[in-house]
Amino acid sequence: MHSTHRPHIGLGLPVDDPALLPAWARRADALPFSTLGLLDRLVYDNPEPLITLASLAGATSRIRLQTEVLIAPVHNTALLAKQTATLDRLSDGRFTLGIGVGGRADDCLAAGIDLHRRGRRLDEQMTLLRRTWDGEPYGRDVGPIGPRPATPGGPRVLFGGFAPAALERVGRFGDGFLGAALPAAHMSGLFRQVEAVWRKYDRPGRPRLVAQASVALGPDDTVQRARRNLRDYYAFTGRAEYMAEGLLTTAREIRAAVDAFRDIGADEVVLYCWTSDPDQVDRLADAVF
Template sequence: MKIGLGLPIDDPALLLSWARRADVGPFSTLGLLDRLVFDNPEPLITLAALAGATSRIRIQTEVLIAPLHNTAMLAKQTATLDRVSGGRFTLGVGVGGREDDCLAAGIDIHRRGRRLDEQMPLLRRAWSGKPYGEGIGPIGPLPATPGGPEVLFGGFAPAAIERVGRFGDGFLGAALPPQYMAGLFRDVEAVWEKHERPGRPRLVAQANVALGPESTVEQARQNIRAYYDFGGRADHVANGLLTTPQEIREAVDAFIGIGADEVMLYCWSSDADQVDGLASVLF
């Protein structure tokens, strides 16, 4: 059973402590979300620091809003992160949905999906060591992982599922309970077969959790509401927070039961004691 931790974003200075505690424990991965117009740390820079503070645990964007980024620079940044981490990096990627992020980055929100579709072949080309384009040489360094870091696509729309079959190594599903996530997992597997990809896609599920005293749980709910405030679903997501050992164990078991290869437990409070608490509950 692989269980990862999604890192809190309200106090970046605490994340090195989170990472070190998780690295000596049983957890498989550290994930970090992405936004531009929000009070969160930039994920690639932060994960590079966490890679240097750890030796075993994987690091993952969950998910990086790739259309906001210059493609050539993103190729270099992600290859560098995979290289310095010794191949421990997973690129979780998606299109986002906040108009203010797109305005700040200077991109058209209505073209963000098409932009990601254009970015993926260029990223794969750069990671392979081939010239980036006509009159342009290779963009180094080569990643530690041959062909580039593992790529997981996040999202709910059919286009996001289709990208797993076209460009990805797997799927990262967030903010849905197991009974609804099962349908997305089966859709991903069907797309994988349609594109005649070998093997099977890696399936990762994410659940929002908070263990500890009421102050920790309430801080987590406040942070969720702030993050999801843009879409009118903030209270719904906050009310779905898993806060007891039984709820968390049952959710993990259910996700494993529908075929999840890994479950990411996203911790919305900066209380680092949750690392040991979750380890005790699940391991």
């Protein structure tokens, strides 16, 4: 199902200087960007995404706020249900919960959860989140957990990941898929698999398909710092150099990537900024709008 419409363009927020994020958010809100995305890790020097997005909800009026992706298994499920519903209420329904299992042993150790059970834990969490957002009792001997989200049935949920189980969750629990760290030629296969899973579960309509690309636009020091941050963030994967090399650093490269994602059916492309030079917001707007 290939798309000809221009995808929405979101902005992935840098995490190296949290104090600058309200300024980023206000700039993006005044431009045609569709979404502000924020990554999640526990054992890392990044701001906690739900708290940060709540702050940015107050700094903006139009743009959507999205976790990309929240590592749900390291979160307490009842508290996560309450936090996400609260954020959806505070933002007047502008919140999207991008969610995944994560892959870092240190995050799981710090949270006190079993690395090898995190997929099963996420499945259990999704059942509880959906139930809570619907206003039902949380469990046996436990009543409902408020507040009710602004969005009926709870915020939009996108699953990130590459494993078959991650794609399967889109059909079982989700509203769509968030694909990161792959060029369009490789992402296309995942998008088609997600659509097949959607049909398998007999879901109405179609899944929302979101692609993410790493970008840095600006002077050489902005680009070099972004590459360093990317290497640091992806060091545990063994693919850090590949990720740093894949950074898009010119307006032409970024436009070509957006067009390629459009051609495989992306509803939205989130341009992930890896360093906190706020002038990138305007440079990126000039490049894509």
